[in-house]
Amino acid sequence: MKKVLRLKRVWVLFILSALFSLPFFSTLLLSFSPEEPIFRHLWETVLPGYIKNTLLLMIGVGMGSFVLGLVTAALVSFFKFPGRQLFQKFLILPLAIPGFVIGTVYLQFFEYSGPFQSLIRKWFGFKTANEYWFPEIGSLGGVIVVLSFILFPYIFMTARSAFMDQSQRFFEVSRSLGKGPFKSFISVILPLSRPSLTLGLSLVLMEAASDFGTVHFFGVPTLTSGIYSVWLQMNNLGGAAQLASMLLSFMILFITLEKWSRSQKSYYSLKGNHRHMQLKELKGLKGVAAFSLCFIPLFLGFIFPFSLLLFWSFSHIDQIELSRFLNDLEHTIFLALGAGGLCLIFSLIFNYIQRSLGKTRYVEGAVSLATLGYAIPGPVLALGVLIPLAKFDNFIDSVALSVFGSGTGLIFSGSVMAILLAYLIRFFVLSYGSVQTGFLRITPKMDEAATQLGAGFFDRISKIHGPLLKRSFATSLILVFVDSMKELPATLMLRPFNFNTLATRLYELSSDERLMESAPWGVAIVLSGLLPLIILGHPFGGKRKNLKEEEKES
Numbered sequence: 040m041k042k043v044l045r046l047k048r049v050w051v052l053f054i055l056s057a058l059f060s061l062p063f064f065s066t067l068l069l070s071f072s073p074e075e076p077i078f079r080h081l082w083e084t085v086l087p088g089y090i091k092n093t094l095l096l097m098i099g100v101g102m103g104s105f106v107l108g109l110v111t112a113a114l115v116s117f118f119k120f121p122g123r124q125l126f127q128k129f130l131i132l133p134l135a136i137p138g139f140v141i142g143t144v145y146l147q148f149f150e151y152s153g154p155f156q157s158l159i160r161k162w163f164g165f166k167t168a169n170e171y172w173f174p175e176i177g178s179l180g181g182v183i184v185v186l187s188f189i190l191f192p193y194i195f196m197t198a199r200s201a202f203m204d205q206s207q208r209f210f211e212v213s214r215s216l217g218k219g220p221f222k223s224f225i226s227v228i229l230p231l232s233r234p235s236l237t238l239g240l241s242l243v244l245m246e247a248a249s250d251f252g253t254v255h256f257f258g259v260p261t262l263t264s265g266i267y268s269v270w271l272q273m274n275n276l277g278g279a280a281q282l283a284s285m286l287l288s289f290m291i292l293f294i295t296l297e298k299w300s301r302s303q304k305s306y307y308s309l310k311g312n313h314r315h316m317q318l319k320e321l322k323g324l325k326g327v328a329a330f331s332l333c334f335i336p337l338f339l340g341f342i343f344p345f346s347l348l349l350f351w352s353f354s355h356i357d358q359i360e361l362s363r364f365l366n367d368l369e370h371t372i373f374l375a376l377g378a379g380g381l382c383l384i385f386s387l388i389f390n391y392i393q394r395s396l397g398k399t400r401y402v403e404g405a406v407s408l409a410t411l412g413y414a415i416p417g418p419v420l421a422l423g424v425l426i427p428l429a430k431f432d433n434f435i436d437s438v439a440l441s442v443f444g445s446g447t448g449l450i451f452s453g454s455v456m457a458i459l460l461a462y463l464i465r466f467f468v469l470s471y472g473s474v475q476t477g478f479l480r481i482t483p484k485m486d487e488a489a490t491q492l493g494a495g496f497f498d499r500i501s502k503i504h505g506p507l508l509k510r511s512f513a514t515s516l517i518l519v520f521v522d523s524m525k526e527l528p529a530t531l532m533l534r535p536f537n538f539n540t541l542a543t544r545l546y547e548l549s550s551d552e553r554l555m556e557s558a559p560w561g562v563a564i565v566l567s568g569l570l571p572l573i574i575l576g577h578p579f580g581g582k583r584k585n586l587k588e589e590e591k592e593s
Contacts, residue, residue, distance in 0.1 A: 045396065049396065049401070052402065053405050055385065055389065055409060056405040056406070059409040059463075059467060061423065061427055061464075062412070062415060062423020062424050062461075063415065065427045066284055066287065066419060067287075069426055070280040070281040073276075075277055077273075077277065077281075078278065081265075085260065085265065088260055089260055089261055090262065092179060092254075092260055093261045093262045093263075093286075093289070096186075096259070097244050097248050099180075100183050100243060100247040101240060101243055101244050101247065103183060103188075103191070104190045104191040104193065104243045105194055107188070107191035107195075108191040108192065108193065108194020110332055111126070111195050111332065114332060115333065117318065118318060118319050118320070118321050119319065119320045119321065120321040121326055121330050123329075126333040127199065130192060130337055132340070132341040133192055133336070133340030133341045134189070134190075134568070135341065135568030136340070136341060136568060137568070138185065138189055138246075139252020139255070140348075140561045141185055141188075141189055141253075141340075141344045142185055142252065142253040142256045143256055143557065144344040144347050144348060146177060146256055146257070147555065156173060159173070177256075177257045178257065178258075181257055182250075182254055186246075186247055186250060188336055190243045193239045193240075194236065195239075196239065198232060198236055198239060201234075201236065202232060241293070248261075248262075248263070248290065249286075250263060251263045251267065251527060251528040252546060262282055262285060262289075263416050263418050263419075266279045266418040266419065266422065267528070270418075270422065276422070280422060283423070287419060290414050290415070294414060345565055347558075348558045348562050349558075352558040352559045352561075352562050354555070356559075358556055359556070359559055363544075364559060366539075367541050367560065368563065370538060370539060371524050373455075374455065374458055374523055374540060375519070375521075375523035375524050376520065378462035379517075379519040379520045381462075381463045382462075382463055382466055382467050382470035383474070383512060385471075386475075386515060387474060390474050390475050391500075394478060406471075409467065409471075412465045412467055413465060413467075413469070415464075417528030417529040418529075420461050420465055420528075420529050421529040421531075421532035424464070424529075425532070425533060428457055429449075429452045431452075432450055432451050432453070435447050435450060453535055454535055457533040458530055461530075461533055466519045466523060469515070469518040469519055469522065470515040470516075470518070473511050473512075477507070477512075480507070481503075485503055517570060520567075520570075521568055524540075524541060524542070524564060524568075525567070525568060527542040542560075544557070545561055
C-alpha cells in the first residue's frame, strides 16, 4: 500500500514538473520545426545586432551593478559614518521600481524636449542641439546606467549578508602578515564572499538579459525585444521561437557555469572562533565621502525617479481618467491574487510530496525542472505558454465543431487563463522557496504522529501545517502578488483584447509619448513594490547583533 501511494506521489510530482517546464520544451520544439524558416534572414540582418547588444548590456549592467553594490555593502558593513543605519535599510529600495518605469522617467526628464535640456538651453542661450553636447539618453549606454542603478541592490544584499558572516579574526590574521586594509579586503574578504557575490551577480545578469520594457523605450534592439518584434510585427512565431531558444541557451549556459564554478570550491565558517567585524568610524571628509557614495545610488535609483512620478501625478491629476485607472487596477489585483493563490496551492503540493518522498536525485531533478520558470524571460515565457495552449484550443474547437456543429473559440489562449498560467510558471519558485523554508522548521515527527492518529492530507494542512506556516504563506502571497503587478512582457503578449493592467497601460501611454499622463500608473506599481519591504521587514534582521550593540563594540 505504501509503495503504491509513493508511486502515485512520484507520478504527480513529475506530471506537475512537466506542466511547469512546458514553455521551455514547446519553444525548443517549435524552433526546430518552424512553419516559415526565417533564421537565415535574421542572421543576415538583425540577429548579430541583437546578440551584440544583449551581451554588451549584460556585461555593462553586471559591472555597473557589481561596483555600486560592492562599494555600498562594504561601506555599511565595515565603517561607521553619518546615515549608515538608514542606508543599510533603504539601499534596497531601487528594487521596488521596475526598469521600464524608471526608464520612462529618465527619458522624459533628460530627452531633448525634457525639463533638464530645456533648462540648459535657457540658461546658456542655446537654440539648437547642435550648439552643445549632451549624452544620448536613448542608447545602450543609457540603458546600462539606468538598469545598474535599479539592479545593484541584488549585489548589495548578497554582499552585505556575506560580509556580516565574516569573522574579525580572518582580517586580523591578514593584517599580521603585513597586508593593509585594502589588500586584506581584496585577498581575504572578497574570496570568502564569492558564493554570495556570484549569486547576486547571477540575478543581475538574468534580469538584464530578460529586460524588455527598458530596452524597448530606449530603442535598443536586444534578443528580448527581437522576440516581440519577430512574433507580433513580422507575424512569425517560428522565428520568435528560434530567438527565444537562443536566449534560453544563454541563460542555461550561464546558470550551469555558475553552479559548476561554485562546486569546485568549498567555503566553511569557523563558528566556534567567530567574531563580527569591528566598525571603523569615518569622520570629516571621509564620512562625507562615504555618505555621498551611498546616497548617490539611492537618489538616482529611487528618490529622484519616484519624486518625479509623484510630481507628475499631482500636476496632471485633472487629465487622469479615474474609471480607466480603477479598471486597470482591478484587472491587476485580480491577476496578482489569482497568481498568488495558484502558486501557494502548487507550492504546498510540491513541498508536501517532496517532504513525504525525501531527498532523492529524481525528486530534486523534478523540483529543479519546475522552478526553471523564473529564469525564463517574459517574452520567451509568453511564447512558450501560447504555443501549447493554442494547439489545445484548436483541438477542442475542431472536436466541438465536428460534434456540435459550432466551434468554441480560444478558450485558453485567448483569455486571462493564459496570463495566469504564465504567472504560475514564472513566479512559482518564489512561492515554493517561501513555503519550503517554513516546512524546514516543522519536524517530520509531527507528520508521523498525525498520520498515526488518522489525520489525512487536508487535516494535516489545516490543523498542523497551516497554523505553523502562516508567515510563510503570507510571504509567498506577497512576493508573487508584487511581482505579478510589475510583470510586463508576458502580460502584454498574452492579454485578451481590450484588457489592460497597470503595467500594460503604462507601456501603452509611454509608447504614445504620454509619459506624464502615465505617472499615476507608475506610482501605483512602485507602491506595490514597496509593500514586501514594509510588511516583511528588513532582510538582514535576526542575523547579527542590533546596531547599538554592534557600534558599542566598535
